[in-house]
Amino acid sequence: MRFSGRYFLVLIFSIALNSFAQSNFEYGGYAKYLFGTSKIPQLTERTYDHIFHSRLNTKYFLVDAFSLTAEFRFRSFSGSSVEKIPDYASLIKTKQPLFDLDWTIWNTNKSIGYAEVDRLYLDYNANQFQVTLGRQRIAWGTSWVWNPTDLFNPLSILDFDYEEYPGTDAFRIQYYTGAVSKIEFALATTREKDKLTAAALLSHNAFDYDFNFLAGVKNNLWIAGFSWAGDIADAGFRGEITFQQKPKKLIEYENLYLTYNLLPLSYKNQAQISFVLSGDYTFPNSLYIQTEILYNNIGTKDYAGLFIQEAAELGLLSPSRFLIFQEFSYNISPLSRISVFGILNPDDNSIVIVPSLSYSVITNLDLYVVALIFEGNNLTQYGNYGNSVYTRIKYSF
Template structure:
């Protein structure tokens, strides 16, 4: 175990040192031409975050204290004008009272959407756990209008700002706010750019077991003030047909997605499940931002409860982005000063009246440092969708490099 820890620390320290060296080498002096930029064949960046959290059901009762130290490293290597390689690593050190829960349920460490297992718990104790994941590892070849990417990557087919029924390869949970890059998947993706506003692509994700394969194609084009996309293929054991749009209604942003999932075995249209979302957003001249969205899950239940639908397990898919049939999202944000931004978002389950609220304030300390404070607050009756969870107060420091 000690050897594993030493290896992780040595690798992390070496890469951070390389960032400093790379920054210093970005320019070189030429006596005849002055300072010129040196061509870089590789770029290394990332961040280091410390997230403190307090959980409680009643602020006057027991508090659960936890801490997460989160380091990310992204290496981009540009071999030449045609080839590039991307490797991304997440190193997370958990310590506190919730560590036993992470040991009991590994889904809390992240959804497993990968053909290859590149995640490992390096070392753990009674009150701490060090976990490392390679969530990006891809080779990209681009020539002319063609682009081919193979390996662990993010295939982003979503256009809605909250819920993405078109994101059939790597759907993500809105509650996992600290995972900014969002999950990827092991796949091969071929893209062909017809012109500046239209493209076609084909993607394939192999499955470890029968019924876990995804094969689909997508076509994007522009019509008037709207970007439109159409997709079709196979997701697990379902025939998938869908589409999405993004544009404006006057000065208001308008976007949405819809995808149908029909079982291929004993094919019946009556068994089709529909997942659809739509959203609008508007920014006032004084920087006030308003955003609303709606999600339909035709297979969702009207009386879900938090005991049967664990929202924190990150086990969402494009077919089931929420356990409830209807979901409403509202958000308001405001730039108080150039360095301070506030955001208040919420999700409502209209079937039982329970709701989730997420207030955050971000302080920009320097160009590379920020402080965020806020919470994830759940309200409702104990047998409602959002009623059975603890409230979480958060404080996060982030340094980007």
């Protein structure tokens, strides 16, 4: 069953037009242009692509305790990828959790226009209670790179051009027991009957640390977790761990792996454990270092590139057993910053290296240059993506 989001969009635009001149209406956003060139193994020639991206964020205060948030993004794609990659429109489409709030404006051999509403929620906030209903982002993690406790909206650090990250269609209630402590419950469902996620979170601050305890159901399997965030000698120290009921067998992957004499991840007869340990430190001269480690007990040591889709269906952040992240950043000047980070799979020795440079040209106008360099043998975790370089100019309002 599919749900249309057109009526929601008409409602939001009506409210925006009627309220634009009033003080209880807020708006902002940005417009940006991204140029990218890539050399990937699937294509013989280098690709050259152009993406124009605009975003509008709106918030309307209905009464003192109620507000309505709607955020829109529009992107147009043109260049080699549109022309040479079959069904490219399906690759750029954002997965719609429950309601259809996206539209392909045009789709030709030369370009594609795609619009979506990635935030649309009603928020009630009074006294210690906050209730939110609609498409929203629920971020429960404490680490910077991998968040196994983010049951609703796990992110990818390699998706550098989507700062807001996707949301989910959910009901969420929060009760604040103190300035930095709360009890929270969230429920999200999708069109797929086996993809229900419902969980409760308890947050508490003690010994200058934030501690979080969670329990619930994800993909109709029980899950429990714990996370913390604090510091040791002025260095950030964070971690997350989740325990999940052993996954259901995904039969559709069995034949795929027979060629390589491999056992699907879902066939491992054990509970699923994911663990992240993270630390970071900023020196007085602005040099910033960060290290993070991810461990999956049912992850694979070999042919991790084969298991990416299966791992995603199981709720794993990676198909591999171990991943190691390392970052170094430094402020060249008050207006510019250089950074490089790498993610290594120590079992198959594949790696991605991401150097970048950001520069504030003038107020509200920023330049960003980034490269994604993937290295590894065929079918390793990072061995089949090639190399890409992107340049982005962004104006915020």
